Amino acid sequence: MADFISDLDFYQLDELLSPEDRMTRAAVRQFVQREVTPHVEKHFADSTFPLELIPRLAEFGVFGANLKGYGCAGMNNVAYGLIMQELEAADSGLRSFASVQSALAMYAIYAWGSEEQKNRYLPLMAQGKLIGCFGLTEPDHGSDPGGMETRARKDGHGWILNGMKRWITNGSIADLAVVWAKIDQGITGFIVEKGAPGFSTRDIHGKFSMRASITSELFFDDVRLDAGAQLPAARGLKAPLACLTQARYGIAWGAIGAARTCYQCALDYTRARKQFSRPLAGYQLVQNKLVNMLTEITKAQLICLRLGQMKDAGTMRPEHVSLAKRNNVQMALDIARTARDMLGANGIVNEYPVIRHMLNLETVNTYEGAYDVHTLILGRDITGIGAFD
């Protein structure tokens, strides 16, 4: 596969990044170029996750990179976003793995766990020695997680967990699952370790999207949990939603990476391929498409950089993330579809990365708050009227 990992900095945003931010991006980009892109097409074709990359990414410090302490790198949020961008320039599945490990599983323990839970799990998760997954979505409750049917009931000092979760990234390879369930007082979170009696997983096959990523169902059949398995600070739906805000933040950045790869591929292809008397890129219709792509990517970059600054300053609200996730992923999907079209017949084969990104982005547009749900979140924010409850 040709290498379309590139730089795209039309508005010289690099000048607004710190040297550490640039160094971080350069290091991750180099890693991705050398160790990921040469193999990713085969993983997608075979529907396998590149497990061999886990220790390498851990050594690099990718997992929980923006968390402080517990063996995490403690990067700022712009640098963290740039990492997500470079990972997704290779494949959305790789970025999803890193998002679930870092922003969902690790962050849940970091934000809502006891000191004992943090010390027990976070350093090993940062080292990639423990893989986490995040069980919120259920077969009948996607955009409406508050309707979840998974329940935990008190049993002496511990709990008995029953229910099922679906569309869980990393589910069957995870050593621990952060599982959200209803108790009498409302929603709370539990850490369920692999091998707990009554806990089983099954992978979802037949995906046309995110093939280089593992997606599973989790089943809990009278799973007995110690009192220490509960995340003590996790009370109510706001706890898992806070984790989603972290993940969506990374997705907003990641989408730029996927869009950039598709744009670069379409640009190179149309400059090289001649039809009639000139390169395709010499036709006005093609230039119009390329210029629209450049414009949209540049706007997305500006949104993310500012969002990262606000996150670091502590002024970012979940609605700010909704706008970025909604815009950037739709933008990336549009660019991938257009690039697919511009490559003609070559756009349907895996000799080029475009159709893979296009298929992946269908998932990215759906998960972590579908496009329409973010529309409703923003609609509620500006009108003061909730349209979905």
Add this chain to the structure above:
Amino acid sequence: MKILVPVKRVPDPATTIRVLPDGSGIATDNVKWVINPFDEIAIEEALRIKEKQGSGEVVLISVGQTAWQEQLRTGLAMGADRAILVKADTPLDTLAIARAIAKVASDEKPELIIIGKQAIDDDSNQIGQMLAEMLGWPQATFASKVELAGEKCTVVREVDGGLETVAFPMPAVITTDLRLNEPRYASLPGIMKARKKPLNEIAVDSLGVDLAPKLKIKTLNAPEKRQAGRKVASVEELVQVLHTEAKVI
């Protein structure tokens, strides 16, 4: 053991280089800068020696402008202990740069200087050899394997048509070839640590060495565009053309 590694800032090899219309240099807008890849190999080798010995210090040195700090920080993020930027506001020629590094080396007294065999921008392949001469130290250029035992160093060199093994006492200068090692990536915790590592600046004028240019770049030209290939109708014609036109058989 203290190891000094000179580092040069060069355009990213993936960058498309454009020569300025007047031939005085290359266009530097939109150019990404990186550590010279051969110097990166030198940093890696120095770090491996330090890790193997369990102690020591890896010191980076650059002769250039303030912006060169970025490449020194990258080297610190890979694991080097500290860096020295000899600040020169105008570009210097090879001899002046070697003199500046030799002066700092005579103060720092490293046991080894490890440096890339050449920089990928001007390919001049001179600094290592000049340093050895100025310091009066042995040199082993184009190293593909380095082994240390006590005061002695053994280096396998890549020479035309084979390998040559040389042994010499330290202090010494080693220049690195492509196959010596595969440099590590700057890790994210490494990048965080690099922020706090010392990076000292010295004005080149304060070193008291002769900086007068001996070399003048008269003009730079872009390589000529490759001609398109041509199809021949038969094997006979191919052999004919290779013989009469290309003159290779």
